[in-house]
Structure formats: C-alpha cells, structure tokens
C-alpha cells in the first residue's frame with residue numbers, strides 16, 4: 001500500500017492487484033480531508049487487507065463522517081462494514097441501487113445511509129460535493145463526484161488502466177508514465193470494464209467526455225489509475241474506445257496451455 005498526498009485536501013490509499021497476462025491494476029481509495037472527513041471507497045475484499053488499520057495511519061477512523069461508496073463492487077467495499085463499526089458517526093453516501101446490490105449479501109443499516117443521485121449535491125461542512133455519472137462504469141449504481149472547492153474529481157472505475165509493472169501502478173502521477181502505452185492501456189481497460197461502449201456511437205461518447213472537460217477538474221482521481229492532472233490527455237486517450245477491438249479473455253484451451261507452462265519438467 002502506497003500513500004500519496006494531493007495538496008492538503010486528499011490522501012490517496014494506493015493498493016493494487018495483479019491481472020494475469022495483462023499487468024497490475026491500481027486499486028485506490030481516498031481520504032478527502034474536509035471539515036466532515038470523507039472516505040471514498042474502502043479497498044479490496046481480500047482477507048489479508050485491513051482497510052481500517054491502513055486508514056488509521058492517515059486519520060483516526062472514529063472521526064470519519066462520510067463514506068462515499070462509488071459503487072458496491074468488491075474492489076471498493078473491502079473495509080465498508082469494519083469502517084462503519086469503527087466510525088460511529090459515519091454514513092454511507094450511495095444510491096438506491098447500491099443498497100439493493102449490497103442487500104443481496106449484507107444489508108446496510110438504513111440509519112447509516114445517505115442516498116444521493118447523479119446531479120445532486122451534499123454539503124460536508126467546508127465544501128460541497130457534486131455527484132455525477134462518469135462516462136464509463138461497470139455497475140449501474142456508480143456515482144463519481146466533484147469537490148467544488150478544489151475541482152478534484154473522483155471518477156470511480158472510469159479512466160482506469162492496468163499498468164505494466166507494480167511500480168507504474170503505484171506512481172504518484174500518470175505524467176510519470178510512458179504516455180503512448182498509457183493511452184493503449186486506458187482504451188483496453190475501458191473496453192474490459194465497460195464493454196457496452198462498443199455499442200455507443202463515437203460522437204455520442206465524445207460528447208460524454210466533453211462533459212467532463214467542461215467541468216474543468218483540477219485532478220482526476222480514478223479508482224484504477226494513478227492520480228492525473230493532465231486532464232486533456234486523459235480524455236483524448238479515451239476517444240477511440242468505441243471503435244477499439246472488444247476484449248476477449250482466455251478460453252479453457254488457453255488456460256490449459258498456461259497451466260502446462262507451470263507443470264514440472266521431468267529430467
């Protein structure tokens with residue numbers, strides 16, 4: 001786990017996981033150091049992760065007031081219930097659909113939730129957070145948000161990329177990465193995470209990206225990319241996604257071939 005600071009306002013809790021044959025996927029959660037502190041997503045659900053203890057190296061978990069759950073996928077909900085226990089004042093900002101999805105495994109207590117839809121805003125003491133639907137998403141419950149005081153945008157899965165190395169996945173800024181490769185990897189991830197994009201007209205998708213450009217974010221903090229200040233590059237990189245080749249995962253024959261490489265060779 002790496003930690004990066006974005007000015008005085010945000011701490012990035014940068015975890016990652018290996019995607020066999022493709023690379024290393026950043027898995028970011030964030031702390032927004034608002035008057036009423038906001039934790040954005042709660043990390044991987046793997047048994048060796050302890051999100052609350054990681055968070056406690058940044059702030060006292062008991063002081064958390066809001067948990068912004070961008071969507072209830074398991075790479076975002078790892079520490080959710082433990083954090084609710086550790087932060088008795090905290091409520092989960094999420095959507096009605098998110099509650100329904102969570103209820104299929106472990107319902108959230110109704111007095112610990114705050115439902116907010118794209119287009120709505122919430123005041124967290126010293127700033128207002130404006131919820132929006134990112135141009136790409138893999139879960140219908142998804143909401144990102146813009147911190148209207150700093151212009152920092154939290155985009156959930158949108159703008160992610162599986163990076164080539166663990167070091168690249170943990171980079172403090174995408175500007176430090178090889179840029180041509182970044183563009184290819186953004187398009188690959190976009191097609192993997194949001195395969196419906198291949199059914200979207202390219203000019204319609206360009207309009208959706210233009211909406212992000214008009215919001216003029218100072219940073220884009222994706223759950224699956226190092227922090228990015230080069231907004232125009234990030235947006236331009238995604239433009240070809242609708243016309244890109246759909247991702248097809250390895251089939252059983254490919255899996256058997258991969259496993260055979262690991263079989264011991266007799267002398």
Ligand SMILES: [Fe+2]
Nearest residue numbers: 073138139157
């Ligand atoms: Fe997701």
Ligand SMILES: [Fe+2]
Nearest residue numbers: 073075157223
């Ligand atoms: Fe995700």
